[in-house]
Amino acid sequence: MNTNHYLLREAMIVVLKSPGTSTEMKIGAPTLFMVSEGSGTMTINDSVTELSFGCLLFAHAGARVFMTSTESADLRLAE
Numbered sequence: 001m002n003t004n005h006y007l008l009r010e011a012m013i014v015v016l017k018s019p020g021t022s023t024e025m026k027i028g029a030p031t032l033f034m035v036s037e038g039s040g041t042m043t044i045n046d047s048v049t050e051l052s053f054g055c056l057l058f059a060h061a062g063a064r065v066f067m068t069s070t071e072s073a074d075l076r077l078a079e
Contacts, residue, residue, distance in 0.1 A: 014077045016040065016069040027063045031079055032056060038075035042067045051075065 009029070016023060018038065033042065035055040042049050043066040044059050051057075051067075059065055069075035 012079050014067070014079055016067060016075040018069045018072055018074050020068065020070070021075075022066065022068040024064070024066045027059045027061055027065055029061050031059045031061075033059070033065075034078045036076050036078055038069055038073045039071040040067060040069040040075040051077075 014023065014033075016038075033056070035051045035053055037053065038051075039053075040051045042051055042057060043064075044057070045063050049055070049057060067075070067077070
């Protein structure tokens, strides 16, 4: 059986104050985003996804990511 092992090198929380706050970043390493609060949208290399509690998204290294909050509560993501 072939298994892959991964090492978590960095973790952080991204908080976008509502409504309509946005941020843009270029991803330096493969990254998982998990929405822990609020709602919004995330664009990864021109592909738009609606965000809500529990969403889990993956971005490849080199991807351009744009996030916007859309609700009255802050959008909070673990990255």
